[in-house]
Amino acid sequence: MDSSLFLLSEGDAGVVREVRLTGDVRRRLMDLGLTPGARVACLFSAPSGDPRAYMVRGSVIALRREDAAGVALGGQ
Amino acid sequence: MGLTLNSVGRRASDLQHTDTPRAFRTAALAGNPNVGKSTVFNGLTGLRQHTGNWSGKTVLTAAGSFELDGRTYALVDIPGAYSLRAGSAEEEAARDAIVFGGADLVVVVCDAGALERNLNLTLQILEATPNVIVAVNLMDEAKKRGISVDTAKLSQLLGVPVVPMAARRGRGLAELRRAVADFIPPPYACTVRYADPIEDAVNGLEMALENVLEGRLNARFAALRLLEGDGKMLARTDEFLGFPLAQHPAVAPALDSARQILRDAGLEDGAVGDALIAGIYKKSEEICRQCVRGPAGYGERQLKIDRLLTRRLTGIPVMLALLALIFYITIRGANGPSDLLYALFERLGAAMAEGLRGLHAPEALTRALIFGVWRVLGYVVSVMLPPMAIFFPLFTLLEDLGYLPRVAFDLDAGFRKAGACGKQCLTMAMGFGCNAAGVVGCRIIDSKRERLIAVLTNSLVPCNGRFPILIALITMFLVTSGGAGGSVLAALALTGFIVAGVAATLLASRLLSRTVLKGEPSSPTLELPPFRCPKVGEVIVRSLLDRTLFVLGRAAAVAAPAGLLIWLAANVRVGNGTVLSAVTGTLDPVGRFLGMDGVILTAFLLGIPANETVVPIMIMAYAASGTFEGYENLSALRELLLANGWTSVTAVCTALFTVLHWPCTTTLLTVKKETGSVKWTVLAALLPTCMGVLACALTARLFG
Structure with missing residues (x-):
């Protein structure tokens, strides 16, 4: 199954499989707790539908579409 | 909105050096953004670092101290960081302070409600030094969400002292002071074992x-x-x-x-970093399993509010309505006090003039002091102080509540289309308070290109010194009907000008990212903190004492000599007219072209050191050229402006130019300091000025 954070709809949750992004963004997202095995829930979206707010490890972070699409879900 | 005596005043430079020679021990205060570090710092030291509910509000390192049992302990408040693997400039500063700063110990402030994430930084710091105290803050907030942290167990697992805290309520401060004083290097501090x-x-x-x-x-x-x-x-x-x-x-x-x-x-190579972070989070999960109890989800009520604030149909309207509401309260509330202060200044001025004449002081001196210095001071205080004193606390309340990150979230798409960062919203919001503070705040933006865009466009939103000008113009010319209805209209008009400022910001950002600052928008990470109930009393006292009075002091310091200058210029004659009429006459064609006149332009030029003085200088200049001996009340000033050829187009152009013109000297100096470049500083002045010239010239052509 090839799911990503971006495909998660409001109110749904999933488990991170891997972060497919590179460079600073990759490091930043992993530092925020999006490491393999982490549970993520999609909470709400901005008026234009992008960015969206996700809950990970007890805090809420906003991610733009292309970044959310780079976080693969599934497994575990 | 971090403009305080501490952040830009004379003491700012003192605060940045971190060594207090007589200190027995120095502790650095580290932690994720928005975990209440500044609140802990203020609580421990009795200092007043500005606090607010959003990530990245502390961008400067501040130092303070406290005493216990006759010994002095130095404390350094460093910017928030998610990790020692620095991404932004402020995270770099935080990392350097923690790893290379030479503090005797590091107090890591954690959010009890997001301990798993906070332990990432904590465990990384523990790799650099075992000399760590963990302060688990926001215990009260976490408890409200049903989360409890067993701090004794946490201390056992981490092998370092752990202090539970609710710093906003003053809980745990004494215990933390004691822990710093009694600290001995822990022999068995936790280290992460990797694969x-x-x-x-x-x-x-x-x-x-x-x-x-x-x-x-x-x-x-x-x-x-x-x-x-x-x-x-x-x-x-x-x-x-x-x-x-x-x-x-x-x-x-x-x-x-x-x-x-x-x-x-x-x-x-690249995989090692990933393996390390995964290892740290595994350890963090393991620790939290043993000492954190409670739901991991988001509160239902909070979610409902958040959805209301961010929905397609309600997000932006709610934002505009809140802004208009704040302006309404400001305009409605400032009216009475303004008139009262004005009358008071007039009466005192008359009494002083009487007194001076009684002392047989030279008439020219009396007039220079009373009609020059005193009257401009009176205008600054009566026109500027009441709206500032109302707007500042109200805005701070919203900031404390945690609303600003939601605004940044809502407007991110707009900023992204402009090739900029959604976090620019936060720096823009800081600009409402003070553009200089907003420019410094741009450090929260990771991408250098986007940070420059935010710096260059910051002065396109009117600061606290400028929007009373807008209020004055609106209430004098555009919305003249009084009462609640008039105030509503005035608030809407003001909101309109602010929206114009935001639109100008987006336009300028887009322009910059297409020309001199080309590049792809980066990926910002914006944290949306839980709503916090603001401490109303403290907010009011702090914003009055720390900010309003400071800003007012600066304005008065500029206004007094400017008043004297104008009076002298209006009374020293050259050729057929006065020096003042010569200057304003020279500028008049330019002013007319922009839908204003020479006096208004002169006022904007003289107002460079502090924009708060623009309207008072303007009124002075008009008054000094005529036989102005003072008016009964503020609304009578409208007559003065009308007599000098003002129309509603003049008022609109002046308002537009208020929003869009060169930044004040403090802001320009800050831009120079932040960018380290004369070129960018010049652009920071040219950009808004060109936009203002364009907007005013167009308005004047279309409606004049």
Whole structure:
């Protein structure tokens, strides 16, 4: 199954499989707790539908579409 | 909105140097953004660092101290960071302060409600030094969400002292002071054990490093950074040590063989960093399983509010309505006090003039002092003080509540289309308070390109010194009907001008990102903190004392000499007219072209040191050229402006120019300091000025 954070709809949750992004963004997202095995829930979206707010490890972070699409879900 | 005496006043430079020579012990205060570090810092030291509910509000390092049992303990408040693997400039500053800062111990402030994430930084810091105290803050907030943290168990697992806190309520402060005073290096501080190949690689390298580093840096920490290959971090390490660590003859071979071990295990360079962070989070999960109890989800009520604030149909309207509401309260509330203050100043001025005449002071001196200095001061105080004193606290309440990050979230798409960062919203919001503070705040933006865009466009939103000008113009000319209905209209008009400022910001950002600052928008990470109930009393007192009075003081300091200057200029004659009429006459054609006149333009020029003085100087200049002897009340000033040819177009153009013109000197100096470049500073002045000239000239042509 090839799911990503971006495909998660409001109110749904999933488990991170891997972060497919590179460079600073990759490091930043992993530092925020999006490491393999982490549970993520999609909470709400901005008026234009992008960015969206996700809950990970007890805090809420906003991610733009292309970044959310780079976080693969599934497994575990 | 961090403009306080501490942040830009004379004491600002003192606060930044971190060594307090007489201190018995120095503690650095670290933590994730928005965990209440500044609140803990203020609570411990009695200082007043500005606090607010959003990530990245502390961008400067502040130092303070406290005393216990006759000893002085120095405390350094460093910017928030998610990780020692620095991304932004402020995170770099935080990392340097923690790793190379030379503090005796690090107090890591954690959010009890997001401990798992907070332990990432904590465990990373524990790799650099075992001299750590963990302060688990926001225990009260977490409890409300049904989360409890067993701090005794946490202390046992981490091997360092742990202090539970609710710093906003003053809880845990005494315990933390005591913990800092009684601190002894913990013998069994927790270290993360990574996957086998990494541990194997680290072991050999660590031994080689021990001898080379001689205790200046933790050998295991240095080994991990070498293997991870964080270029910026290693460059800083080399600078700190004074030699290139990786090339040291005793290190290089060990590093080679360590890397070979990793390659054999299939871990290429980039993969090491990932493995480390995954290892840290695994440890963090393990710790939290044992000492955190409670729901991991988001509160239902909070979610409902958040959805209301961010929905397609309600997000932006709610934002505009809140802004208009704040303006309404400001305009409605400022009216009475303004008139009262004005009358008071007039009466006092008359009495003083009487007194001076009684003392047989020269008439010219009396007039210069009363009609020059005193009257301009009176205008600044009566026109500017009431709206500032109302707007500042109201805005701070919204800030404390945690609303600003939601605005940034809502407007992110707009900023992204403009090629900028959604976080620019936060710096823009800081600009409402003070553009200089907003420019400094741009440090929260990671991408250099986007940070420059935010810096250059910050003055396009009117600061606290400028929107009373807008209020004055609107209430004098555009919405003249009084009462609640008039105030509603005035608030809407003001909101309109602010929206114009935001639109100008987006336009200018787009322009910049298409021309001199080309590039792809980066990926910002914006944290949305839980709503916090603001401490209303404290907010009012603090924003009045720390900000309003400071800003007013600055304005008055500019206004007094400006008043004298104008009076002199209006009374010293050259040729057929006065110096003032010569100056305003020269500027008049330019002013007319822009839908204004020479006097207004002169006022804007003289108002460079402090925009608060523009309207008072303007009124003075008009008055001084005629036979102005003062008016009964403020609304009578409208007559003065009308007599000088003002129309509603003049008022609109002046309002537009108020929003769009060169920034004040403080802001320009700050831009120079932040960008380190004259070129960008000049652009920061030219950009809004050109936009203002364009907007005003167009308005004048279309409606004049």
